[in-house]
Amino acid sequence: MSLRQKHESVMEEKEIKIALVDDHALFRNGLRGLIDGNHNCRVVAEASDGAEFLECKEAMSADVVFMDPPRAGSDKRFLSSVVTLNPERVVYISCNPETLARDLDYFIKKGYTVKKICPVDMFPHTNHIECVVLLCR
Secondary structure, eight states, X not given: OOHHHHHHHHXXXXXXXXXXXXXXXXXXXXXXXXXXXSTTEEEEEEESSHHHHHHOGGGGGXXXXXXXXXXXXXXXXXXXXXXXXXXXXXXXXXXXXXXXXHHHHHHHHTTOEEEXXXXXXXXXXXXXXXXXXXXXX
16 A cells, blocks of 8 residues: 555545534635535534524534634633534634634633634725634644
């Protein structure tokens, strides 16, 4: 067996299960399109907000949670449900640095580490910026 075949065999064994939480269907559809093109990733749950996520039993098997809360950030109940789910990774997309800092503090206190933060200037010539944060257990 070649090294490539061994690598492909290992990659096929581990399926990455993803939950998407965002109030914009277009965003969820775009992510789903990217994820569906990857042979070892599968979207197991989608929700338009934290309340819908809490009711989604399929989310309980997710390895990664993509979340893009409203400007007000996430509420404690939703953050607690993500921590209880215990995904290996959380990708947090935020348009508000204040609520991002507050919510990251919560995740850090619950055992997550910020691995990367990437600012994205979605609105040039304004003071608004999106931040994408990778949190890992």
